[in-house]
Every structure is written in structure tokens, then in C-alpha cells.
Amino acid sequence: MDFLRPADWEEALAAKAEHPTAVPIAGGTDVMVEINFDRRRPEYLLDLNRIGPLREWEVGEETVRLGACVPYTRIMEDLRAELPGLALASRTVASPQIRNRGGVGGNLGTASPAGDAHPALLAAGAEVEAASVRGSRLIPIDAFYTGVKRNALAPDELIRAVHIRKADGPQQYSKVGTRNAMVIAVCAFGLALHAETRTVRTGIGSAAPTPVRAEAAEAFLNAALEESGFWDGGGAVAPSVARRFADLCAGATDPIDDVRATARYRRHAVGVMARRQLGWACERYRGTGRASEGAA
Numbered sequence: 001m002d003f004l005r006p007a008d009w010e011e012a013l014a015a016k017a018e019h020p021t022a023v024p025i026a027g028g029t030d031v032m033v034e035i036n037f038d039r040r041r042p043e044y045l046l047d048l049n050r051i052g053p054l055r056e057w058e059v060g061e062e063t064v065r066l067g068a069c070v071p072y073t074r075i076m077e078d079l080r081a082e083l084p085g086l087a088l089a090s091r092t093v094a095s096p097q098i099r100n101r102g103g104v105g106g107n108l109g110t111a112s113p114a115g116d117a118h119p120a121l122l123a124a125g126a127e128v129e130a131a132s133v134r135g136s137r138l139i140p141i142d143a144f145y146t147g148v149k150r151n152a153l154a155p156d157e158l159i160r161a162v163h164i165r166k167a168d169g170p171q172q173y174s175k176v177g178t179r180n181a182m183v184i185a186v187c188a189f190g191l192a193l194h195a196e197t198r199t200v201r202t203g204i205g206s207a208a209p210t211p212v213r214a215e216a217a218e219a220f221l222n223a224a225l226e227e228s229g230f231w232d233g234g235g236a237v238a239p240s241v242a243r244r245f246a247d248l249c250a251g252a253t254d255p256i257d258d259v260r261a262t263a264r265y266r267r268h269a270v271g272v273m274a275r276r277q278l279g280w281a282c283e284r285y286r287g288t289g290r291a292s293e294g295a296a
Contacts, residue, residue, distance in 0.1 A: 005047045009054075009131075012158060015046055017133045020155035022046040026054065026069045027101035029094065030110045046158075054105070054160070064166060065129075068105025068159045075104075083164055085120040085171030085190050092116055092175055095182055105159045108144065111151040111210070118145075118211035119190030120173050121162065122203030129161040130154075138163065145210035169193035170284040172277035175205070176261075176269045186261040189249070189273035193281050198222070198231045202274070207253035207266045217248035217274070234286035242275050249274035 004022060006012040016022055022044035025031050034040035048054055054069035057079065064082050066075070072090035076099070080087040086104070093099050093116050107115040108128060127138040130153055144152050153159070175188035188205035200221045202214045224241045225231060250271035255263040 001042060002044045003047060004044055005050065007050055009051050009160070012046065012048060012051060013131060013133045013156075016158055017156045019044045019046070024048055024105075024109060024158055027071070027098070027103055027106050029098050029102040030106055030112070048158075055103075059166070062165060064164050066104060066162045066164060068108075068161055069103045071101060071103055072099040082166045083120075083124070084167050085123055085173050085192055086117065086164065088171070088173035089116050089120040089175075089188075089190065092173075092185075104162055108151065108159055108162070109153075111145055111149050113145075113148065113208060113210055114185050114188075114206040115211070116175065116185060116188065116205070119188045119203030119205045120171070121164070122211055122213050123171065123173075123190035123192040123201045124164050124167075125192075125194075125201055127163040128152075128159060129163060130157040131160045132156040132158070136160065142213065145212075148209045165194075167192070169195035170281040172281050174273050174277065176273070184260065187253075187255070187266045187269050187273075189270055189277060191274070191277040191281055193285055195231065195285070198226060200225070202249060202252075204249070204253060204270055207255040207270055209254065212252060212254075214249040214252035214274070217245050217252060220248055221245050221278070230282070230285075234282075236286075237278065237282050242278055245278055246271040246275035 004015045006015050023031060023042040024046045026048045054067045056067045057070050058065040059082055072093045075090045076087050104117045107117040121141050126141045128144050130137055130139055139152050146152055171192040173190045175185040177183035177186050185206045187207040190203035192201050200218050202218055205211050228235050250267045253267050253270050255266035257263050
């Protein structure tokens with residue numbers, strides 16, 4: 001195994017172009033586990049730790065440009081107001097040591113359906129900035145996951161950043177596991193109320209071959225909230241609406257039975273999380289109009 005250690009971004013892109021099979025490593029929280037258990041033995045490792053801009057972020061008027069290697073700890077502490085759903089997800093990632101090392105770029109690169117960041121990124125409607133020596137492009141998060149641990153990156157591309165609209169309404173996130181952190185999610189769910197566009201987005205993790213949205217549930221809830229005048233007056237969501245939304249979210253899953261849970265349990269848990277998060281988000285919206293912090 002050869003170790004490539006570029007000094008800057010241009011060197012990294014050149015190395016990836018020359019060695020398309022090179023596996024990027026920064027925090028190493030996914031890659032090193034696979035190597036240590038001999039599940040993966042790449043020909044090349046591409047170390048990105050010397051590339052400082054990957055650990056930086058920019059807060060614009062409408063969006064946050066989050067470097068691929070910004071640690072989860074920084075998201076939790078410095079971007080909670082702008083990216084509340086992702087901040088909540090970051091709290092559940094492993095241990096403090098891993099949260100100090102791992103970042104969203106690693107989650108996206110691995111593309112595991114159990115990655116903690118995916119539901120929050122789907123709910124927020126993020127875009128992934130991919131780059132190569134050929135140039136850069138933005139990949140909508142909905143088109144990024146292409147299969148089990150597969151993504152839309154070309155062989156010569158690296159993830160440079162993630163672009164996420166600043167929250168203009170409540171966002172929520174939760175996952176089911178034997179503990180809140182230090183555990184792979186049995187299933188996870190993210191919800192975002194986008195007040196400016198009067199739309200709802202969801203994200204589901206560890207309950208299908210890829211992270212997915214519950215699009216039928218979103219369409220149903222969008223219509224129900226508009227019909228009830230929720231966006232203008234913040235009226236209460238009827239229990240029947242919450243139940244139907246939860247059922248549709250559960251129906252959007254395609255889980256499996258494994259050592260962590262049965263498929264039936266995963267569907268049930270996604271429905272429970274969807275119903276609870278909808279209640280929390282609507283309560284916060286009624287209380288603040290356009291609150292942008294998730295529940296603790």
C-alpha cells in the first residue's frame with residue numbers, strides 16, 4: 001500500500017487523476033476501521049490532512065460552504081444556528097475523539113446508508129462540491145447516493161465541500177441505537193421545515209440500501225400544512241395528519257434484517273421518529289415563527 005501525501009489541493013487533484021483508485025483519508029474514522037479488519041486493502045491511500053482549506057467553512061447570506069474535513073465538533077459548536085439539523089446529527093457521532101477528527105466529507109465518500117450525517121443533509125437539501133483536474137461541479141444530494149456504499153463521484157474526483165442553505169425553519173434529527181453515540185444507527189431520521197419555500201424535506205438513514213427521502217410523506221405534509229394555514233398562523237397539526245405522515249415515512253423505507261434490528265422494527269422506529277420530530281418542529285415553529293435550532 002502506497003501513501004500519497006499532497007501538500008495542497010492542486011497536488012491532491014493531480015494525485016487522484018494519476019491514481020484514480022486512491023482512497024482519500026482525512027479523519028480515517030471509516031477507512032481505517034476497514035483496513036484494520038482487513039476488509040479493504042487499497043493500493044493507494046491519499047492523505048488530505050495537510051490541506052488546510054478543507055477544514056474551513058464560509059457562512060454566506062443564504063448558504064454555508066462547509067469544507068469536507070470540518071470536524072463534527074466544529075459543526076456542533078460553531079454552526080448550530082445555521083445548520084441545526086446537521087449539528088444535532090453531529091452530536092450522535094461516535095466519541096468526542098472521533099468527532100474531533102471525522103467530518104461530513106468522509107461520511108459522503110463512504111456513502112454508507114448508516115452514516116449519521118446523511119439524513120440531515122437530505123432534509124436540508126445540500127449540494128456536494130466535487131472537483132478534479134477537469135474542474136468542479138455541484139451534485140444535488142438527492143443524486144449523490146447511487147447504491148450501497150456507492151456515490152456519484154467520478155474516479156478522479158474528490159469532495160471539496162458541501163453547500164447547505166442556512167436554516168429558515170426548525171430542523172430535527174434523531175437516531176435509534178443501543179446508545180445515543182458510539183454506535184452504528186439502527187435507523188435515523190431527519191426533518192426540516194423550510195419556511196421560505198413552504199416545503200418539508202426528510203432524510204432516512206440505515207433503513208434502505210441508500211440514504212433516502214420520504215417523498216410521498218413530504219408531498220402529503222406539504223399539502224396538509226398549506227391547507228391548514230400552518231405557514232401563516234402556525235396552527236396545530238391534526239393527530240390524523242401526524243399519523244399519516246409517520247405511516248408514509250415508514251413506507252418509504254426498504255430495510256433488512258440484521259444483527260442490529262429486524263426490518264419490521266426499523267420501519268416502526270422510523271414512523272415513531274417522524275411523528276415525534278414533526279410535533280417538536282411544529283411546536284417550535286409556532287413558538288418562534290422561524291426558529292432555526294433543533295431540539296436538544
